[in-house]
Amino acid sequence: MVSEPMNSTICPKCGNGTPRLFQGRCKSCFLENFTLAEIAPVLHAKICSTCGARNIRNRWVNEGNLESIIIQTAEDALLVHEMAGDIEIYIEPRAQTPYIYKVHIEVDAMVLDEIFHQSLDTEIRVVRESCDMCSRISGGYFEAIMQIRASKRIPSQEEMAECITIANGVLERLRNKGDRLAFISSSLDIKEGVDLYVGSSNAARHICREINSQLGGTFTESASLQGRKEGKNVYRITFSLRLPEFMPHDIIEHKGRVIEIRKFGKSVTGTDVETGARFTGTFDELDGATLLANRKDLGTTMLVAIENDDLLVLDPDTYETVTIRKPVMFNAEAGTEIPVVRTEKGLLAVADPSR
Incomplete structure (x- = not known):
């Protein structure tokens, strides 16, 4: 009679010796009735008919399009054996009607150092109702x-x-x-x-x-x-x-300066129309400023000539030739129309930032 090794255990089902038991059986007996994965034959997916949100355990969540919800519903309901590792799942939904999907599932996993494969099928029925958010909106x-x-x-x-x-x-x-x-x-x-x-x-x-x-x-x-x-x-x-009181591209007169507003945010940024210097300030610092015009509403006049740092232009009100200061970044030719704004200092040319 051959004795079993000291560390061997007898399988109560087949009587053979085994180094260890798996759920009370040897490996061979355990694998005879092993089920890798299970899923109910019919599932229900509750979906909001308005926004498409999905109801999960009485909680509405946004999960993408209908097919994504069908796949997620199947994945949530799929039960894979606790001993399985390195699990790979493939889910293929097929629409039968707008409310019924046939879903085929393939599962691969490693159990007791062996690769197992199982195919499953289920039916997912779409239930349309109104979610909490859409109910509140409609109300x-x-x-x-x-x-x-x-x-x-x-x-x-x-x-x-x-x-x-x-x-x-x-x-x-x-x-x-x-x-x-x-x-x-x-x-x-x-x-x-x-x-x-x-x-x-x-x-x-x-x-x-x-x-x-x-x-x-x-x-x-x-x-x-x-x-x-x-x-x-x-x-x-x-x-x-x-x-804010002013808008981007508003031209304002503030404490002796003529500023074109560029951007609002936590602070105000702009450009000094005469010098081209950058302006940065707070909303409170613009208190008392005067709106002259928005760039899109500026009037134009004829540029007669350019003499060094001066411009000779026609006053749009009197049609007299007047001399005004040439602003920084100014780029125009004599004989063309240029934008101007009237300030407390008199007429002022406004440079075109696109040039």
Whole structure:
């Protein structure tokens, strides 16, 4: 009789010796009924009929297009044996109707130093319903009001369109991070600007900061008590956003200087029209400045002659020949029309930055 090695164990199923047991059996017996992967024959994918978000355990998330959601639904429901390693999964969805997908799955994995392969099939049924965000939007839900205005002027349609574009970009980024209240439920255009009704005060605050960062200006916020819910006070926040008094390419007169505004952000940048020097300041430093014109609205006059650092031009009001200072970076020829602006110092030529 041949005795088993000291470290050998008897398999209770086949009676053979084995160095170790796998779930109470030797390796050969364990592998006889081994199932690498399992999946339910029918699955359901809940998808918002409006925005396409997917419901996962009562939580709505954005997961891309319908095919991506079908693949993710199958992958989430697939059960792979806990002993499997180096797992590779291939999922192929095939649409039968807009609401039914047949899904074929191939699984490869390493188990007990052996490569296993298994094919599976399931059916995924698409259930369309309205998500929490779209339900709130359709119901006109909002927690904050954004009042977009401009200081001492009426904002242009172009500015309002740019503000809306910025707002939509901010909301998309917040939604991608999981904020389901990052939406505009409605808007109201008025003469002085636009009011946006935003799903959350957090989203509205992010929009205000981004608009100020790109276009300049300031904003304030105030809260008003709307009632109580579940024993807690419910507030609605009003954000008063003010765009700057001046716009890019406005030409202003400020403390004896004529400045063309170039860009707004956390500060104001511009160019001295006479000297070409760079101007940088704060919004408060422009308090009391006078708007002369925007570059696109500048009048023109005839350039008669150029004499060293002087220009001889026709005064557009009196048609008399007058001598004015040639600005830095000025590039034009006698006999052509040049843009000019009237200041406290008199007529001033404006250099064309494109030349």
